[in-house]
Amino acid sequence: MEARTVWLCLSLLRVTWVLLPQSGYIHPDEFFQSPEVMAGKVLDYKVHLTWEWDEDFPARSPVFPFLTSGIPFLVLKAMNYLGLLPDSIGAYSLLVAPRLWTTFLSFCIDFCLYKICSSVKTKWMGLEMDAFRCMAVYSASYVTLVFFTRTFSNILETVLFVVIIGLVIDSIKGGDPENGSDIVGNRYLSKSHSVLLSVLIVVGFFNRPNFPAFAFVPMLYWAFYPVGQSKGLWLKMAILKCLQLVPGAIVTFVIFVACDSIYFGSLEVHSLSLDTFLHSPSGFVRNLTVTPLNLLSYNFDKSKLEQHGLHPRVTHLLVNTPLLFGVLAILAFFDIPRLVLKIFSCLKHGGNATEIESRIGHGKGWTVAKFWSPKDMF
Numbered sequence: 001m002e003a004r005t006v007w008l009c010l011s012l013l014r015v016t017w018v019l020l021p022q023s024g025y026i027h028p029d030e031f032f033q034s035p036e037v038m039a040g041k042v043l044d045y046k047v048h049l050t051w052e053w054d055e056d057f058p059a060r061s062p063v064f065p066f067l068t069s070g071i072p073f074l075v076l077k078a079m080n081y082l083g084l085l086p087d088s089i090g091a092y093s094l095l096v097a098p099r100l101w102t103t104f105l106s107f108c109i110d111f112c113l114y115k116i117c118s119s120v121k122t123k124w125m126g127l128e129m130d131a132f133r134c135m136a137v138y139s140a141s142y143v144t145l146v147f148f149t150r151t152f153s154n155i156l157e158t159v160l161f162v163v164i165i166g167l168v169i170d171s172i173k174g175g176d177p178e179n180g181s182d183i184v185g186n187r188y189l190s191k192s193h194s195v196l197l198s199v200l201i202v203v204g205f206f207n208r209p210n211f212p213a214f215a216f217v218p219m220l221y222w223a224f225y226p227v228g229q230s231k232g233l234w235l236k237m238a239i240l241k242c243l244q245l246v247p248g249a250i251v252t253f254v255i256f257v258a259c260d261s262i263y264f265g266s267l268e269v270h271s272l273s274l275d276t277f278l279h280s281p282s283g284f285v286r287n288l289t290v291t292p293l294n295l296l297s298y299n300f301d302k303s304k305l306e307q308h309g310l311h312p313r314v315t316h317l318l319v320n321t322p323l324l325f326g327v328l329a330i331l332a333f334f335d336i337p338r339l340v341l342k343i344f345s346c347l348k349h350g351g352n353a354t355e356i357e358s359r360i361g362h363g364k365g366w367t368v369a370k371f372w373s374p375k376d377m378f
Contacts, residue, residue, distance in 0.1 A: 003132035007110075010139035014106070018099045018149050021092070026150060034151040035098045037062065038069040043077060043089065052295070055264050059295035061206045061256060062263045068105070068151050072097035098151045106148040106155060110135050112162040116169055143324055153207055160204040161214050167193040167200075168222040194244030197222070201245075202252040206260075209292040261289040 025031070032050045040047035041062075052060040076097055079085050085093070117131035138144055148155050171192045197219070204211030223238045261267030266289045298304055322329045 003136045006136040007132050018103050021095050030150040034065040034069040037065045038073050042073040058264045058291050061260050061291045064207050068102050069098040072101040102151050103149045108159045109162050112166045116166050157208050160200050164200050165218050168218045172225050195248040198245040198248030199252045202249050206256045206292050209296050257288050260291050264289050
């Protein structure tokens with residue numbers, strides 16, 4: 001069976017999986033992080049809001065629940081108003097509509113995978129990179145079929161992360177590492193997608209504060225590519241590209257802070273004026289709501305975490321990761337330390353990128369060595 005057919009069948013299964021909802025749930029957060037919040041705001045239902053939505057110390061931005069549940073609820077409300085529903089909005093519609101919309105969002109990952117795999121001219125285990133083969137593997141994943149069809153904030157985090165990888169690859173392909181003047185010239189920097197990347201990083205930060213940690217590796221590669229240039233030119237290009245991130249990040253940050261502050265009532269639109277800000281700028285800033293900082297503050301308070309139950313720090317690494325990724329996680333536990341040790345060993349002896357790659361070897365799969373030398377990757 002062709003990879004395209006396999007992907008289409010698995011995509012149909014992903015949608016059917018949602019239309020035939022299960023009676024149970026994975027975690028209460030799939031309701032309390034999104035549908036519960038928007039059901040109260042959009043449909044005026046009586047709901048139960050968790051500690052994350054406490055107006056005195058809000059820890060979640062309302063933008064993302066609106067994207068995953070607010071939009072489908074608005075559609076249901078409009079259909080009900082127009083008499084397009086056979087009955088009033090029922091439990092099935094309330095459950096399925098946000099999940100179906102979230103599932104459609106998960107297909108953004110399929111599209112990004114297609115674009116990424118189509119642009120990468122390399123081989124994996126002796127085979128040409130085939131976009132639909134990669135998409136079929138992704139669509140068959142337990143994570144895709146189960147978690148990416150539910151209204152978790154993680155689905156948006158994954159979409160943002162994959163889009164960032166796609167933009168990084170596209171920006172790298174847009175430059176010519178053999179031509180130093182082109183690297184610091186307008187053509188290369190204009191292809192860097194710095195505005196989009198800065199917006200996505202800040203959006204990801206407001207969705208889940210740990211998102212910058214995931215974005216760090218592709219962004220590090222984006223900033224310091226290509227590795228083969230002279231040290232001065234290499235550093236100059238990295239600084240210029242990082243500076244390009246600042247305007248988009250600031251504007252996006254301000255927009256999210258304004259939205260969150262207005263939503264939770266710490267900022268009243270009708271009372272906004274230049275005189276108010278000039279009279280007490282420090283007081284104005286203190287009244288602003290920055291939800292990801294509140295969430296980080298909450299999670300660093302052990303006494304508050306004890307209310308939810310504590311687990312060993314290695315739980316995610318040793319338990320959750322193998323549950324999610326199966327044998328891939330086990331292989332990574334053995335492969336990553338080996339690669340890191342070889343890289344540090346080579347760096348200790350003054351090796352360059354080419355020497356590091358030769359010492360690591362291409363191995364049998366897609367390893368760090370592939371990303372270390374861009375010329376082999378593209």
